[in-house]
Amino acid sequence: MRDTVQGRDLPTATVRTRVPVPLRFGDGYAVDAELVTFHGLTDGREHLAVVLGTPAAGTVPLVRLHSECLTGDVFGSARCDCGPQLREAVERIAERGGVLLYLRQEGRGIGLYNKLDAYALQDEGLDTYAANAALGLPEDARDYAPAAQMLEALGIGALDLLSNNPDKAAQLRGLGLDVQSRVPTGVFATEHNVPYLRAKVLQTQHTLPLPELPGQQRWSSTA
Known part of the structure; x- marks a missing residue:
């Protein structure tokens, strides 16, 4: 596979290990997965x-590229929507059939310590992207070439992408994947993360309709 975005050849990745793991979430949801x-x-x-x-036969898998977020995924931080998005994605993908790629790209690729430094600047009034820039870091340093390698190794060439982020779809298409459609996630707004969500809409064109009133809004598979 060739990376036509940055003009470099991507080596073929191979599967190392497949392990069945039963997943259990704090709200009681449980599902069997293969890691x-x-x-x-x-x-x-x-x-x-x-x-x-x-x-199902004749359908493409539903895929999510989920960037690691220790604060949201593990500690339940309300400053972002990462934890609820992870929980939502697992159930929606299990119902449809597909893959969640858990990518070690903390803080949109800048790392955990830098992310927390950026949080401190956000507390002074900067948005999430301006805070990264003030630290001399990229607004978004994520490269989805490894995700393309992983999907190729799993035999996935065509997919529907569960994401509000147009850059994810653009990068995957540039890397040779057939992203047939982009499926929006739910909206998980709280009084703590509305500025963060608004910045994603305004700065990077996330397709994310924000509710007028903050407060936790659970996703609905029928919405």
Whole structure:
């Protein structure tokens, strides 16, 4: 596979290990998954594929690229929507059949410590992207070439992408994947993360309709 975005050849990644793991969430939701590790990813990081369900015949898998967020995924931070998005994605992908790629790209690729430095600047009034810039860091340093390698190793060439972020779809298409449609996630707004969500809409054109009133809004599979 060739990366036509940045003009570099991508080596072929291979599956290292497949392990069945039952997943259990704090709200009681449970599902059986298969966790997949890889050899040969370009950035050398330990990215993980979470295979959930089986797509119906004649349909493409539902795929989410989920960037690691220790504060949101593990500690339940209300400053972002990452934890609720992860929980939503697992259930929606399990129902449809597909894969969640858990990518080790903390803080949109800048790392945990830098992310917390950026949080401190956000508390002084900067938005999430301006805070990164003030630290001399990219607004978004994520490269989805390893995700393309992982999908290729899993035999996935065509997919529907569960994401509000147009850059994810653009990068995957540039890397040779057939992203047939982009499926929006739910909106998980709280009084703490509305400025963060608004910045994503205004700065990077996320397709994210924000509610007028903050407060936790759970996703609905029928919405």
